[in-house]
Amino acid sequence: MATKKPVIGLLGGGQLGRMLCEAAGPLGIPIAVLDAEDCPAKQANQNSLHVTGSFKDPEKIKLLASRVDFLTVEIEHVETEVLEEIATKGVEVPSPDGKGTILKKVSVHPSWKTIRLIQDKYQQKEYFAKNGIPVAEQMAIESGEGRADSLDEAAWKYGFPFMLKGSKGSYDGRGNFKVSGPEDLKSAIEQMGDQPLYAEKWVPFEMELSVMVLRTEDDDGNLKHVYPYPVVETIHEDSICTKVFYPPRSIPEDVKKRAQKVASDVIASLWGRGVFAVEMFLLADGHILVNEVAPRPHNSGHFTIEAVPQMSQYKAQLYSILDLIPRKGANLNARVPSSIMLNILGGAQPTSHNRFVELAESTYDEYTDVYVHLYGKESKPGRKIGHITATGLSSVERLAETITPLINAMDEIRAERIGLKSPVQKQTRRAKPVPLVAVTMGSDSDLTTMTAGLKILDEFNVPYEVRITSAHRTPHHMMKFAAEMTKSGCKVIIAAAGGAAHLPGMLASEVHIPVIGVPVKASVLDGVDSLHSIVQMPRGIPCATVGIGNSTNAALLAIRILGSAYPEYAERMIRYQEKMKNEVLAKDEKIQSVGWQEYLQGMQKK
Amino acid sequence: MATKKPVIGLLGGGQLGRMLCEAAGPLGIPIAVLDAEDCPAKQANQNSLHVTGSFKDPEKIKLLASRVDFLTVEIEHVETEVLEEIATKGVEVPSPDGKGTILKKVSVHPSWKTIRLIQDKYQQKEYFAKNGIPVAEQMAIESGEGRADSLDEAAWKYGFPFMLKGSKGSYDGRGNFKVSGPEDLKSAIEQMGDQPLYAEKWVPFEMELSVMVLRTEDDDGNLKHVYPYPVVETIHEDSICTKVFYPPRSIPEDVKKRAQKVASDVIASLWGRGVFAVEMFLLADGHILVNEVAPRPHNSGHFTIEAVPQMSQYKAQLYSILDLIPRKGANLNARVPSSIMLNILGGAQPTSHNRFVELAESTYDEYTDVYVHLYGKESKPGRKIGHITATGLSSVERLAETITPLINAMDEIRAERIGLKSPVQKQTRRAKPVPLVAVTMGSDSDLTTMTAGLKILDEFNVPYEVRITSAHRTPHHMMKFAAEMTKSGCKVIIAAAGGAAHLPGMLASEVHIPVIGVPVKASVLDGVDSLHSIVQMPRGIPCATVGIGNSTNAALLAIRILGSAYPEYAERMIRYQEKMKNEVLAKDEKIQSVGWQEYLQGMQKK
Known part of the structure; x- marks a missing residue:
């Protein structure tokens, strides 16, 4: 076909190879797989280029190389000697005149050097340490x-x-x-x-993190660019990564950035094109240590199929190898606010996982989608036979709550498999939802004013936190609260104060997120003092002010702000406004039908 | 495998079958295809159940039926006699004792009755007319x-x-x-x-519309439910649907609802499970006429792969046939605000379309993703060999602007193929960035007040749009602007007004996104009238108010709000605040070193 792209040869046809083929099909990228006839990858890709055999067999690897333009791997446990030979010397193919053979160059990505280094976990980390990467x-x-x-x-x-x-x-x-x-x-x-x-x-880590990194390189082996995917939290059970949370639960933005930076540095220090997983430990003091690298698509990157659909780790692997990433750079931003990946592991019985799959097929709602990926593998206890990815239009905590039945089913299948009487409460840290809104007031006497607003937050199902922090009586406590809030992932602060009302403005000075000020009516001046103290901020530090005592509007404004990041809240706001409209229309209809006099009587009775 | 689902047999292995296989793979649903050995569908699905041959050959159809549990079609031009025989009498398979044959029942979806009716376009519409469906x-x-x-x-x-x-x-x-x-x-x-x-x-239509409908039915042939997908606008060129716009451009919501209702009624009147395309004409007077039905996935439903990823038309086809749609119903909502599908048709040369594909691979930005689907078919002039789907985080008009180069390339390839001198109607409108902030004012006299804020938006590199919309002089224009803004993907509105300042509050009533009000000082009352008119909104409709004339803070507040959805702006805000701090610290240092008298002189000189 005239549209044919160069052929990529793949050592290994397991689930990673299968998902690579699934990505390659619509893009018109031909893949030749070296593995058994009915391996997962070949099930999703029929063509005449495949090689039947073991991806550890040097002769088969050479046969594959002779049919392709690029070689890559879905597993790092391969013979690097033959890869080195193919990359540096080439592979024998029939000469054009048919009378002998010539050597054909085949590019190997990632480089055999990277694979060889990574095969020795000790040497891998020695190398990273020498390159200034933090390791244990x-x-x-x-x-x-x-x-x-x-x-x-x-x-x-x-x-x-x-x-x-x-x-x-x-x-x-x-x-x-x-x-x-x-x-x-x-x-x-x-x-x-x-x-x-x-x-x-011993590394007493608080959390395990992973960042997939896309690496581009020119044909002479010079690094072009490294692009990190969003960082994820990984949960390991029985030494297997079983759960992945995007974004990681309750870690500050700056830690996420540092994790991406460290991962990018690690991958910049290696050789070849493709995607790489960088697994890391996050310590209690905020330090990050690199644990290990996988030079290929990875379990912790499965979520990108749905969460970064424009450039999943598989598409990125293909585009990087073929050098198709445009100069303007890859866009690896997630297109959904949250995602959770759960591996499907074979249970005690070959059919144990079926109810998990069935449950996954029926777990969805207006804000939640669940995608099933089965690998076409025979089920064996503990074997990775598939995964599901859930995506949410809201926070990851909310998504985790929604798919709790799935997480429980997964834990039960594991408990049955490893012979536990009841599923372990492995997750002892109950994930408290990150408050998206922090509500604070200068004095507990402001609480009555704020009640209406708090009820609105409840009605809209917004995770929030209520605090008392006085600008004048506890200035340091207030500052500490402000710093905590911005790091926690909180998106909006609502602050109420009266009289010489400094709290909203002082908080606005300390944080970079929007602060909504509610002027509380004090005993004199009818609240005008509070209003002016809050609204008349100097240039540079804005405070979004609402009407005197109007905590309802403060809450509604906070929800409108959340709507720009979380479609769920935008939709709820639209429905809320629709409801308000209908209520007024109903009143208008009633006053027309009963007349104003009876209407008034009805109001007075209430 | 223990997880095996029932087998679906498919008559025809073209692009629709290929995309059905692409959807079935990860779901673990086995598909047996009857078509040529190297047909597009089999390229994406290797298994031992396939049958090689023509989907018009009754004997091959029976062979396929003997291997599967369900039969379906990717094309309606098939022999319905043999389908009727298989559905009603069954197909011969070896008996369990191996000594003879028995008849196995195989479900055919959609029903042969539906296919037979649809094969005759005249009878099809006679039937619809009898069922109260509007047709020409x-x-x-x-x-x-x-x-x-x-x-x-x-x-x-x-x-x-x-x-x-x-x-x-x-x-x-x-x-x-x-x-x-x-x-x-x-x-x-x-x-x-x-x-x-x-x-x-003759039907003088204004626009062609299409709605895909998912139909579920119990095993006794009783209709369970019809679920319409969102309506799309289709463009036909040379009698082929070449472009699809979701949502249709500039048609009212009620027309969209009616199109979905008509399409649902049509499909409820037919028989069998699966997805169905209902192509319709929209007349100038708002009437809708049904043109024809396709009893299978359809060109006008390709966009669902990315725009309704949780239940694409292909997944819906599989789930419907296998009766896997949960009782709570299918969620067929689009997960993106807009999407455009363009068919890739073979050009004058076998390689003509390559530059279109290359352009598609590099057409994307922060708000736009483009997905390439190639079908593994030889290119021939005018042949459907692939399609691209673009999805946008903004309106369909904006998306169309962004992908104008792609649409132009497509038109050029067509012009070359059909021998036109120059492509018709080159769309020269340049793509404007999506405004994240809309700045509006009641009068151009407010512009001087707003200048400082606009400069801040420039400094932070925020895409914005400036408009003049007066609440009192142009109330309808203001309402139209509000509606446009929320649809366009705009995240915040800044509105300035003075005196009886109604603009910010009225906009807040019309939209669900945050509105920031800037009170402008009028000729009397020092701006207090404006402030109170803006801040003292009734409960239910919040307006984020900043200080009198303080457009700087309005812009900074807008940027803080954007920061919750776009980390880029949060970072810039942090740097901006850092800079402000350093400026004040430098001044403090200077006043200490030069003394206040000299400092004052320096200020007066400026």
Whole structure:
């Protein structure tokens, strides 16, 4: 066909390869897969270029290379020697005259250098540390005779607990051992066997984060650009990433930015084109440590299929490899406010997961969509056989609440599989919804004025927080509150004050989000003093002022503001205004039908 | 596999079948396709159930039926006799004991009755008319000897022009002849040949509309529900639907609702499960006439893949056939405000369309995404070989402006193909950025007050629009402006007014987004009249008021509001506040170092 794009050869045809093929089909990008005949990827892509065999077999890899223009991988556990040979020397193909063979160059992305580095988790992190990337402290553990002494040294250096990890071949965290005390040393040696090991200082992380990064490079191997996707929170169970939350729950904006920055730096230090996952630990003090990198599409990037539909991690992988990312840059912004990915793992029975899938098919509402992805794999206990992605028009906390039945079903299937009597309450940290609105007042006497507004927030189902912070009596407390609010992800502050009403304006000076001021009528001047104190702010610091005592309008204004980020609230506002209109129209109809005199009597009776 | 769903057999493996397979893959729904080996659908779906052959061959249809649980079609030009036989009697399959054959029942959706009716366009509309559906007046034209007289009768009955149409086998409008006057009658008879014909009264339509409808039915053939998708505007060129606009441009909401109602009524009158396209004419007087129905996914529904991602027409087709639509109903709301579909038709050369595809791959911005769908078909002049769908975060008019280069490229390829010297009607209107902020004032005399604010919007690089709309002098213009703004994707309105300042409050009553009011000082009362007129809004309709004449703060407040949806603006605000702080600190330092007297002299010199 005249429209044909260069052919991409793919080592491995599992679920990542399948989703790559699903993305490639509509784009007209031909993919040749090296894997078994009925592997998940080939189910979604029929063509004559596929190679049947193992993606570890060098001869098969060369056969694949001879048919394609680019080579890529869906798994990093591949032979890098043959990839290096193909990338540097080329692969034998019949010469045009048919009388012999010539060497054809095939580009390998990501580079075999990246894959080789990443195959050794210890070397990977040594390399990152040398490049100024923050990683956990680590030391190599000797093999053979010296192993016990070496372990003692690690224990002395890091104290207990510390982690013992296999340098190679570990996947999804398998091959990790937590050494909790001296009593564990012997069983650690036994269980970890002969493999190359390293010890890592214990990282008491608060949360695991992941950022997918798109890397572009010119044909000479010079970095063009790194583009980070939005950061996500990942939950691991049984050493497998099972849940992904976009955006991460309750972490400040600046941490998200730093995570994207660190991830971009990591990937800039590597070689080749494509997408890469950077898994990180977030510590209690806000520090970020890089845990490991996957040089390919990743579980923590599945959510991009629906949340970043214009450039999912799969499309990004294809476009990057083919160097199709326009110079103006890739737009990797999420097109939905929130998304949650849940892996579907095979349960105790081959059919255990069916009810989860059925539940997913019927879990949706006006603000929530759920997408099922099955991989065409036989179900085995603990095997990744699919995933679902939920997207929400509201906050991630709200989305998590909506799909709680799905999360519970998933936990139950796991409990049954691993033989627990009842699903573990793994999530001990009950996610408190991030308050989108903070309501504060200078004095508890303002609470009566604010009641009407708080009821509106309840009616619209807005997560909010109520505080008392006086500008004059507790100036430092007020400042602290302001700083907390902006970091928490709160979107609007409503502040009520009377008399020389400084609270709204002082908060507006301290934060960068909109502050709505409610003038409270004090004992003299009918509230005009409060109004003028709030509305007449100096140039530079705006305070959105509403009518005297009108907390209803303050709440409604806050909801209109939320509407610009969360379509859910915009829709509710439209319905609210419709209801108000109908109420007035009904009154007009009534006064026409009963006459004003009877209407008035009716009003007086109330 | 334990998760296996019932198998759907599909007659025809073109682009509609391909997109059906693309939707079925992730859902784990097996599809068996009857068509050529390398047809578009099979490229996206490899399995052992496919049948190679023609979807018109009764024996192949029976072979396919023997392998599946449900049968469906991607094209209505199929043999309905064999479908009727399979649906009513069953299909022969080997008996369980292997000694003979038994009859297996296979459900056919949509029903063969629907397909048979639709194959005859004349009968189709006769049936609709009987069911109270509005259609154009029509009469059957006799065959053979009586044809000329019958045509004369039609001309007498309908006048000129009228349409002459083939009842059967016409597809994408082929087989239509416009009889403009008596001089056309002879060539009409010649060109239309022996096929069964009917005449249709000329319909002077303003716009062509289409509504996809999802139909559910129980196993006994009782209608459960019809769900209409949003209505779209379709543009036909050379008798092919080439452009689709969601929502239709400039038609009132009530027309959209009526189109959905008519389409639902049409489909409720038919038989079987699945999605159906209802193509309609909108007349100048607002009347809607049904033109024809396609009993399958349709060109005018391609946009649902991205615009209704939770339930595209393909997913709906699968879920309806398998009876998987939950009782609570399907959510067919669009998840984006606007979408445009453009067909990719083969050009004069096999490579003509390549630059269109390349342009599509690089056409996007912060508010616009473009998705390419290629069908894996050889390019031939005028052949449908793919489509693109653009989605916008703003109005369809704005989206059309943004993708003008794409529309132009498409028109150029067509012009080259059909041999036009220059493309018709090049759309030269340049794409304007979506205004995020609309600034308006009651009178141009307010512009001096607003200047400072406009400069702030420039400084922060906010796309905005300035308008003059007076609440008192142009109340209707003001209302129209308000309606336009909310539809356009604008996020905040800033309104300035003085005296009995009604503009901000009236706008707030009309829209659901935040309105910021700037009180302008009039000739008396020092602006207090304006302030009170703006801030003291009744409960229910908030207006965010800033200080008298303080347009700077109005702009800064607008930017703080944008910050909740666009992190870019939140960051700029943080930097702006930092800068302000540093300026004051520098002044403090200076006054300390030079003394207040010299400082004052410096100020007076400026």
